[in-house]
Amino acid sequence: MYYSSANVSERQAAPPSLAISTVIFALRPSATSGRPTLWLPLVRRIREPFKGLWALPGGPLSHHESLQDAASRNLRETTGLSPSYLEQLYAFGGLHRSPAQRVVSIVYWALVQPTEAALADESENVRWFRADRLGDLAFDHNAIVDYALWRLRNKLAYGSIAYHLLGEYFTLAQVREVYEAVLDRQLDPANFRRQLKSTPEIEDTGEYLQGGKHRPPRLYRYTGRPGLDPDNRSTP
Amino acid sequence: MYYSSANVSERQAAPPSLAISTVIFALRPSATSGRPTLWLPLVRRIREPFKGLWALPGGPLSHHESLQDAASRNLRETTGLSPSYLEQLYAFGGLHRSPAQRVVSIVYWALVQPTEAALADESENVRWFRADRLGDLAFDHNAIVDYALWRLRNKLAYGSIAYHLLGEYFTLAQVREVYEAVLDRQLDPANFRRQLKSTPEIEDTGEYLQGGKHRPPRLYRYTGRPGLDPDNRSTP
DNA sequence: GCAAAAGTGTTCCCGCTACACCCATGC
DNA sequence: GCATGGGTGTAGCGGGAACACTTTTGC
Known part of the structure; x- marks a missing residue:
């Protein structure tokens, strides 16, 4: 000091x-x-x-x-x-x-x-x-x-933040896990996925995540602003 | 400087x-x-x-x-x-x-x-x-x-701010005027009053504002936090 | 086939909007 | 009475919560 x-x-x-x-x-x-x-x-x-x-x-x-x-x-x-x-x-x-x-x-x-x-x-x-x-x-x-x-x-x-904790490609379940980790409560997978799919910044890549134990989930990409000093006018 | x-x-x-x-x-x-x-x-x-x-x-x-x-x-x-x-x-x-x-x-x-x-x-x-x-x-x-x-x-x-622009007693129409001035658009008086009356911090004083040209409106009082450094955890 | 996660459909409820309507006062 | 703002009732729309259901994979 x-x-x-x-x-x-x-x-x-x-x-x-x-x-x-x-x-x-x-x-x-x-x-x-x-x-x-x-x-x-x-x-x-x-x-x-x-x-x-x-x-x-x-x-x-x-x-x-x-x-x-x-x-x-x-x-x-x-x-x-x-x-x-x-x-x-x-x-x-x-x-x-x-x-x-x-x-x-x-x-x-x-x-x-x-x-x-x-x-x-x-x-x-x-x-x-x-x-x-x-x-x-x-x-x-x-x-x-x-x-x-x-x-x-x-x-x-408010949305648009969670993706910055994930990699470039992610499954909707991974986004849900982020929410559950941060909010510390369980979320309904069905409703959660619908909400996400209604936001236009989430783009379906057509790819699937292989290697899991179960049905392979789709991979998505976030197409919103890259993320420095961001969000609708939160910073001048 | x-x-x-x-x-x-x-x-x-x-x-x-x-x-x-x-x-x-x-x-x-x-x-x-x-x-x-x-x-x-x-x-x-x-x-x-x-x-x-x-x-x-x-x-x-x-x-x-x-x-x-x-x-x-x-x-x-x-x-x-x-x-x-x-x-x-x-x-x-x-x-x-x-x-x-x-x-x-x-x-x-x-x-x-x-x-x-x-x-x-x-x-x-x-x-x-x-x-x-x-x-x-x-x-x-x-x-x-x-x-x-x-x-x-x-x-x-989000609410709870408008009252700090008003005096201790106010009518619901005055609150609406604050909102209209700040948001710069008209609001439905009927719905607006219902929203306000559903918030518990607004207390009916039983008094009426006399001296207007028309039916005297009720006077209310805000019973929320006094207002310095306030709102649900907006400031640590 | 079975378990489990991915993904879809359907219903219910609640809050907000729009708007019709009654009430009380000054003039 | 009439104009005007105060105040109440009500029908409809839309988004979220709950949950039943179908699909696709690994084992």
Whole structure:
């Protein structure tokens, strides 16, 4: 941290510092059930405050990059991945988020495809966790993740988000699994498929997914906007 | 502005500065039709850049106040009013929002009651404008206002926002006028009243509004949350 | 053939829209 | 009385939930 050794008068004098953090979601098979669940990467803090605790990836904003570029860079630097979806979440600016020094964090949230996510970097200080089984995180990051989860669930209901957690081709059942993982409840397969098929952005490829145990399902493709800074006017 | 005289190297060295701005909406009778319309207060810039142009009220964030407190203070200082509703809108951080110096603005939006708004301060450098008839504003403030309007319309559809533009007591027709002003289209009075009466936060006071030209309408009261930083988990 | 997932059809219910109609007041 | 907005009733449409049913594969 920049002013971690600041005394009180320095704290008063220095302007609040500005940081960018990112909540990164990806789908991974659950260790127990094998069904897809939400995971996110965290970094271990190697200095005070909260040394040793896990925290959201983030860092200061440099002069030449936009807020979104900074978030995208966070993502690349900690996981080696590029986001399939990226959107601003909220600016957190409470007075005592960080001891010793006032920090305002502009937080983004991202979705990445599972094919990539499987080969994401992991190391001593970068590890993936199940979104519903995080321990105590540094700063107010537990609250931030909760809020990001709430937003994800909300956006999902509106549509057009789920595909960014999947690969290029997917079956309707896979989309349903995404919904079930995120919303944490079962959905009627029959009604769900009808809803999806009524949305024009889902295109039937004519291909089938072979190798399953049962009747091979059709493969679809998402033809909506690619997904950075997206959705009907959610970002200016 | 803090570093307005900065040269290139200073600009590179200095961290991006942080500002808070606020889009303040209130209902006022239209000059022509007399029907309620959306207005907002702007301040005239008295120095470069954009000297002489109108801009959103705002300023730097001081150390001892939260983001929301800073927005609330903006509101009080420019209009003398306190907000009935206040919520974060977005953090704008494009590289060239301001010439000469990089500024990241965290923007809030607010609603104020019309009874108060009628006696709001106005002066040579603070003036209210119809939201749909602004000229060219300083910085990217036209885009910010557009985005705030979009959010207002969205929130309205979800409910629980409109009452913060009205006084403590109101008729159902007044609520409908708010919706019509904000959404800019006519609504069926019969169906609209039924929808409202089905929401439990609207309480019949038993009183009637006297003095009209026709049958006196009932007066209602909003019993939902008072309205700062509100709505079902829209803010952490 | 059997199990299980893919995919289709059908019914019911609820909320919204449109619009006809009655009520109470000022003039 | 008449005009006008306040307020109620009701029929129809459409989308979602529930669930029965058929199809296609692996074993």
